Amino acid sequence: MAAMDSRRLLYLQRMGIDVWVRRTDAAVPSLRPETAEESERTPESAxxxxxxxxxxxxxxxxxxxxDETVREPAGTAAEAxxxxxxxxxxxxxxxxxxxxxxxxxxxxxxxxxxxxxxxxxxxxxxxxxxxxxxxxxxxxxxxxxxxxxxxxxxxxxxxxxxxxxxxxxxxxxxxxxxxxxxxxxxxxxxxxxxxxxxxxxxxxxxxxxxxxxxxxxxxxxxxxxxxxxxxxxxxxxxxxxxxxxxxxxxxxxxxxxxxxxxxxxxx
Missing domain, CATH: 3.40.470.10 (Uracil-DNA glycosylase-like domain)
Structure with a gap:
């Protein structure tokens, strides 16, 4: 689990997300408070x-x-x-x-x-x-x-x-x-x-x-x-x-x- 958390922290850092970790568990990432919502324009029509x-x-x-509908098993020749x-x-x-x-x-x-x-x-x-x-x-x-x-x-x-x-x-x-x-x-x-x-x-x-x-x-x-x-x-x-x-x-x-x-x- 610790190795997985360390890899996840590395990926977050590569994404450019600033993270901090608890002193008692340095492998677990945490995120800072969120920023204001994105301002977006509305298109002319949907x-x-x-x-x-x-x-x-x-x-x-x-x-x-x-419930999913019954279908042919995935990966069959017909589906391919x-x-x-x-x-x-x-x-x-x-x-x-x-x-x-x-x-x-x-x-x-x-x-x-x-x-x-x-x-x-x-x-x-x-x-x-x-x-x-x-x-x-x-x-x-x-x-x-x-x-x-x-x-x-x-x-x-x-x-x-x-x-x-x-x-x-x-x-x-x-x-x-x-x-x-x-x-x-x-x-x-x-x-x-x-x-x-x-x-x-x-x-x-x-x-x-x-x-x-x-x-x-x-x-x-x-x-x-x-x-x-x-x-x-x-x-x-x-x-x-x-x-x-x-x-x-x-x-x-x-x-x-x-x-x-x-x-x-x-x-």
Whole structure:
């Protein structure tokens, strides 16, 4: 346990979170008081997404999940074929004009049997070049955040609202989100995750079909889709790089995700 706490403290330090430790237990990290909430702008309208939102629960409490529908065992040849078919559809997609300016479609990465799904906004320049989400500086921070709660990108699944990079990394347009939305819904259907984490305002607002600022969406559990999958919104790693003071609040969100995963395992 002491070794795990020491590694977690190291990851928190690499994330740039100032920590202090009790003199009686130097291996256990603790965080300083939180800063003021993020001020965010409200978009002109909520963007498209297939969701079902229930009464939020505090982030520290895992909301009860309904009985899962019976599906083919994960990892079968049929499921692998479904994933590959979907990936090829994304790579060859021409449903919106972004296919003319992108280098390639960015499908997703991670375990196709993961219990945790992380949804971001859209590929950036490096992601567009390499064909994998979250591989730049923001991706390095996301990796550190996952390691801090005992996970990595091989044990979770990571994707974006958009599968193509918007020019100059601008916000996705409603028609672009609508064009990509069937791909994301199919990914979620195939994965059937136990939890979803929406990183950043764009991902959270689109998944929850709301224009509420991220500062009001985080810190509580929401529900997504017909399976009413528990969803937690948190800050995008790129935002945290620009606003390191909010890493403390992101750490609180990560701990809520870890508790929820542990609850789901023991249930």
């Amino acid at each position: 963007r498209a997404g297939e969701v079902s939102v229930a009464q939020p629960a505090p982030a520290g409490e895992m909301p009860a999940s309904p 074929a479904d994933w590959e078919t979907l990936r090829q559809q994304v790579l060859s997609c021409t449903r919106c004009p972004l296919h003319r300016t992108r280098t390639q479609g960015v499908f997703g990465v991670g375990s196709q049997t993961a219990r945790l799904l992380i949804v971001g906004e859209a590929p950036g320049a490096e992601e567009d070049r390499r064909g994998e989400p979250f591989v730049g500086r923001a991706g390095q921070l996301l990796d550190a955040m996952l390691r801090a709660i005992g996970l990595d990108r091989q044990t979770v699944y990571i994707t974006n609202i958009l599968k193509s990079r918007p020019p100059e990394n601008r916000d996705p347009r409603p028609e672009e989100v609508a064009a990509c939305e069937p791909y994301l819904r199919r990914q979620i259907e195939l994965l059937a995750p136990a939890l979803i984490v929406a990183v950043g305002r764009v991902a959270a607002q689109n998944l929850l079909r709301t224009d509420r600022p991220l500062g009001r969406l985080r810190g509580q559990w929401h529900r997504y889709g017909p399976r009413e999958t528990p969803l937690l919104a948190t800050y995008h790693p790129a935002y945290l790089l620009r606003n390191p003071a909010d890493k403390r609040k992101a750490w609180q969100d990560l701990k809520a995700v870890r508790r929820a995963l542990d609850t789901e395992v023991s249930a």
